[in-house]
Amino acid sequence: EVQLLESGGGLVQPGGSLRLSCAASGFTFSSYAMDWVRQAPGKGLEWVSGISSSGRNTYYADSVKGRFSISRDNSKNTMYVEMNSLRAEDTAVYYCIKDRFSVTTYFDRWGQGTLVTVSS
Amino acid sequence: EMMMTQSPATLSMSPGERATLSCRASQSVSSNLAWYQQKPGQAPRLLIYDASTRATGIPARFSGSGSGTEFTLTISSLQSEDFALYYCQQYNSWPRTFGQGTKVEIK
Numbered sequence: 001e002v003q004l005l006e007s008g009g010g011l012v013q014p015g016g017s018l019r020l021s022c023a024a025s026g027f028t029f030s031s032y033a034m035d036w037v038r039q040a041p042g043k044g045l046e047w048v049s050g051i052s053s054s055g056r057n058t059y060y061a062d063s064v065k066g067r068f069s070i071s072r073d074n075s076k077n078t079m080y081v082e083m084n085s086l087r088a089e090d091t092a093v094y095y096c097i098k099d100r101f102s103v104t105t106y107f108d109r110w111g112q113g114t115l116v117t118v119s120s
Numbered sequence: 121e122m123m124m125t126q127s128p129a130t131l132s133m134s135p136g137e138r139a140t141l142s143c144r145a146s147q148s149v150s151s152n153l154a155w156y157q158q159k160p161g162q163a164p165r166l167l168i169y170d171a172s173t174r175a176t177g178i179p180a181r182f183s184g185s186g187s188g189t190e191f192t193l194t195i196s197s198l199q200s201e202d203f204a205l206y207y208c209q210q211y212n213s214w215p216r217t218f219g220q221g222t223k224v225e226i227k
Contacts, residue, residue: 035216045156045164045207047216061215062121095163105211106154108175110163 002026002109004096009114016086020114022079022096030054030074033099035107036081038092038116048094049081050104059104064090086118122146122210126219132227133203139195141222143208148188152212155184155193158205158221167206168193198224 008020022034035050049070050059058070069082079096096111123146133139143153151171156164166175168184171191181196195202203226208219 044220045158045209045218047209047218050216059214100169104216105152106166106169106209107156107164108166110165112163 002098004098004109004111006094006096006111006114009094009116011117011119012086013120014087014118016118017082017084018086018116020081020083020094020096020116022111024077024079024096024098027098029072029077031102032108033102033104034072034079035097035099035104036070036079037095037097037107037110038090039095039113040089040092043092046092050099051079052104053102057103083116086116088118090116091118092116121215122149122213122217124208124210124217124219126206126208126222128222129220130223130225132225133198134227135198135200137198139198139202139224141193141195141206141224143186143191143193143219145189145191145210145212147213149210149212151187152210153184153186153191154209154211155182156207156209157202158207164207195224 003025005023036048051070067085072079093113095113097107098109100108125144127142153171155168158164172184
């Protein structure tokens, strides 16, 4: 059974940093692209970032480009996102996503999410 | 950026009725479109991909159609568990983008 377990969320001040992790199990992690999708309170879904199965290719939404950095460690079956210069508008539940293929397409499996709150 | 527009924002339906949800892309996305269902307090789940292929375990009452810029998600006979939020998402171009969602509520 596919399991995606996010961690690292919490309260951070504007301008601060946070690193989210996603521990994956139940599938061959190194074969699939992975993504982060976020949902602000009471709002819709926003794709944030994606990383190819090998980790060589990374992609970002314009809203986070230059501030967020996605990575993965295939030996640990874990994906990360380093979030810097955080803003109030980054407040959201961040979902870890297993993609269907080795590059980001559609979102096959979702974690339960971790809440990031950016506030002073 | 590809804009995805869903309509209507809210659909008020009764159990057993047929629901039709629309999703329009600002440019052609070919058939690179997915649909997701989200219930309160839960993560979304994949319903449909490649515009018309049901994901594993999705009941046959859910069907998707369309290509290019116009897409439809149809729920043939609404069950109590189908009242939820529905999102479309394109994966034809970067960045991947979602529609704003359609809420299917009980009338």
